[in-house]
Amino acid sequence: MSYKNPTFKAFNKQAILITWDEIIDENLLKFILQYKKIIQQNWLKEKVEVINTYNSLLINYTFTIKNLYDEISSLKSLLKDVEISNMLKVNQFTIPVCYDVKFGMDLKEISNKNHLEISQIIALHTQPNYTVFFTGFLPGFLYLGGLQKELYISRKKSPRLDVKKGAVGIGEKQTGIYPQNSAGGWQIIGNSPLCFFDASKKNPSPFQGGDKLKFESISLKEYEEIKKEVGNNSYQFQTEIYEY
């Protein structure tokens, strides 16, 4: 199956699902995001909502689809407009994280199991330029790609009931940030003082699929300072334009 040949399926009477091969791949993501944009531009009037995951697009309609066959063929015809070689222009974020053991309660466990010094864990975690694939699981929870193999580690045997808002964790091959207090089974290595989801804003999260994200190690003192700025709404996300 090539990028140009996904499967189309009605999910229910108000949603169509388009699925590609089960892979986590930046090029497939770029293709899917371009296609998503073309669909949104063509379906502007109908008020559809399009969400993506690693290898699929879900198109949610606000009404019952009259003719599924026609709808799917119009979606298919838009596929040919996607240019595989097109560059994607996104936001590059820098996310401050305090990796102090006060927050990173599982740093020692990872250190033992993966035979790494804590300083090496931090160096490995802050090195990659991660890709935001999509948001799911919790409001504002980012599915990130790009974790270094050395940091792969299994989830906790039983999930914690009280993972703190801002906690940065690793679960198997994934890393991510808990946007709210939650139960969770990931190994916690630090905490970010930023707010990743604000329901009082019209645009509650600044992140979109395709965005790039780097973690930056900060001290406890810097953590407290940024936390204060976030608290009184004077913190601005650090972003620049990135093309790939």
Next chain:
Amino acid sequence: MSIKILQPGLFSTIQDRGRMGFAKFGVPKSGAMDLYSAKIANLLLGNSENEALIEITLMGPKLEFTQATQISITGLAASVKLNDDKISLNKILEVRKGDQLHIQQILKGARLYLAVKGGFDSEEKLGSKSMYAPITNSSKIKKGDEISYHPFNSSDEKKHAHIKFNENYFNDEIEVFAGPEFEQLSEILKLNLFRKEFSISKNNSRMAYQLEETFENDLKPILTQPVLPGTVQFTPSGNLIILMRDCQTTGGYPRIFQLSEDSINKLAQKKQGDKLKFKLIDL
């Protein structure tokens, strides 16, 4: 003017038709579990379908009105008292200032909907009043809450006597479409899934209904994929989990069925121990 909550009941929340357009941020859709009953409650009063109302689960609240208005309570069967008088469901009721409404127990089904003329005027977040913490501050109605409603003006009174609550809507047949991973099931398992009678486990909430019966599952896990209210997930331990209105936007278990909208509403009226059968239908 407002409703004062004297007792909150087992689990009462404010709901409308939910949040549309925020799934890309991982925000659940929420909204009334049984959108059919919620719709009838609003239409009886001449409200728009999307007005916020109170969703009541199993044991009802006791509340007091601070101003005269009209209300409607929809559902299958419940013992409800307005002051000392027993009242019936699924019709327009006049209430006066100081009246106390006590929804004692739901006798049939699992949820009731209490609508007020003009709708409740509660906290709205991301285009909806549906309670879902931490999107909204509260996750449920609490004792002492005061929920305001719009004043009732008798001059704009509309009669909607032709709106009828249809009890036959709630039969036991849960209609499903084939889910994205349905074809990966063995033929024997498909047969069994449609032959067997299932019962609702104690793990049932606005997020999901888990069924008691289990099957051997040899499907491989899937990459995290989109899910919707009504998606039936088949877990590695062999459980069937039917996602409901407050479900997450993505999930990693094979999606074997998708409930029709009507069937989600029907299921929302089922409680622990209730039975159901799946019936495969075409889209």
